[in-house]
Amino acid sequence: xxxxxxxxxxxxxxxxxxxxxxxxxxxxxxxxxxxxxxxxxxxxxxxxxxxxxxxxxxxxxxxxxxxxxxxxxxxxxxxxxxxxxxxxxxxxxxxxxxxxxxxxxxxxxxxxxxxxxxxxxxxxxxxxxxxxxx
Numbered sequence: 001x002x003x004x005x006x007x008x009x010x011x012x013x014x015x016x017x018x019x020x021x022x023x024x025x026x027x028x029x030x031x032x033x034x035x036x037x038x039x040x041x042x043x044x045x046x047x048x049x050x051x052x053x054x055x056x057x058x059x060x061x062x063x064x065x066x067x068x069x070x071x072x073x074x075x076x077x078x079x080x081x082x083x084x085x086x087x088x089x090x091x092x093x094x095x096x097x098x099x100x101x102x103x104x105x106x107x108x109x110x111x112x113x114x115x116x117x118x119x120x121x122x123x124x125x126x127x128x129x130x131x132x133x134x
Contacts, residue, residue: 001022001023002022002023003022003065003066004021005019005020005021006018007019007032007057009035010039011112018030019061020061020062020065021065022065022066025125026124027065027067027125028124029058029062029123031078031120032057032061032119032120033054033111033112033113033116033119034050034051034054034116034118035057036053041113041115041116044115045117047081047087047117048088048090050116050117050118051077051092051118051120052091054118054119055091055120059095066126069095069096069099071125072096072099073101073102073124074101074102074103074104074123075092075096075102075103075104075122075123076103076104076106077089077092077103077104077105077119078106078107078108078118078119078120078121079105079106079108079117080108080109080111080117082105082107084117085105088105089105
């Protein structure tokens with residue numbers, strides 16, 4: 001089984017990507033930028049607001065693929081300013097405090113849109129039998 005999930009981002013058809021892909025029990029979510037429903041950047045200059053928007057988009061993509069945040073096993077946070085890591089980590093904690101996926105935070109030089117301070121990726125495994133035991 002292979003299921004493609006779109007978030008409606010204008011970049012998806014242009015680049016030829018999906019927001020998320022589910023293959024069996026694995027769901028991978030692409031680098032997710034803080035794009036609002038209007039196509040503009042959410043929270044310009046505010047890394048916490050941008051992180052929150054990224055996680056909202058990720059949660060919606062996971063749900064469409066039949067998963068949820070509780071299935072996430074890995075997150076990757078890419079920042080243009082590494083000094084924003086604590087603000088972004090606090091938002092990560094709001095979403096994942098009890099789930100506790102593995103995580104990597106790294107700095108990159110920039111994104112496609114210079115107003116984006118952050119992109120976030122997530123990987124999830126839908127394995128409710130094991131999750132319930134943990």
